[in-house]
Amino acid sequence: MVRFKALRDPRDNPLFQEIWNVVAAIPRGQVSTYGSVARAAGLPGRARLVGRALRESPKEMMLPWHRVVGAGGRIVLPPAEPGRREQIRRLRAEKVLVREGRIGRSFMIDLE
DNA sequence: GAACTGACTGTAA
DNA sequence: ATTACAGCCAGTT
Numbered sequence: 001m002v003r004f005k006a007l008r009d010p011r012d013n014p015l016f017q018e019i020w021n022v023v024a025a026i027p028r029g030q031v032s033t034y035g036s037v038a039r040a041a042g043l044p045g046r047a048r049l050v051g052r053a054l055r056e057s058p059k060e061m062m063l064p065w066h067r068v069v070g071a072g073g074r075i076v077l078p079p080a081e082p083g084r085r086e087q088i089r090r091l092r093a094e095k096v097l098v099r100e101g102r103i104g105r106s107f108m109i110d111l112e
Numbered sequence: 113g114a115a116c117t118g119a120c121t122g123t124a125a
Numbered sequence: 126a127t128t129a130c131a132g133c134c135a136g137t138t
Contacts, residue, residue, distance in 0.1 A: 034120055048135075053119095070119085112128075
């Protein structure tokens with residue numbers, strides 16, 4: 001029985017699904033980190049996987065991906081990525097302070 | 113299946 | 126505060 005794997009669909013990845021669940025639960029106006037999301041999803045040490053999961057997330061899912069930043073509140077998304085500006089724009093739209101590629105501490109939440 | 117690639121992190125200078 | 130870099134590890138080539 002040959003099994004088709006169509007185009008590897010990120011939605012079939014259970015790890016991605018866990019990550020998306022966690023991200024979806026971040027409240028508006030608050031921000032968490034890749035590492036924190038990973039731990040909350042039961043995937044300690046896999047911060048990079050979180051980044052990948054967000055990149056691969058279907059648009060129609062409307063995940064609040066912009067509420068995830070690097071350790072210490074730094075925006076890690078490379079300048080080459082058009083998404084970087086978009087992230088900052090969306091954060092500010094939720095009244096999150098973004099200055100010099102950083103977000104204010106008071107907006108950080110701990111998911112653990 | 114080895115090599116490469118990061119939307120990462122912590123440490124060190 | 127900044128920069129550099131090794132360690133990290135699943136997904137892609």
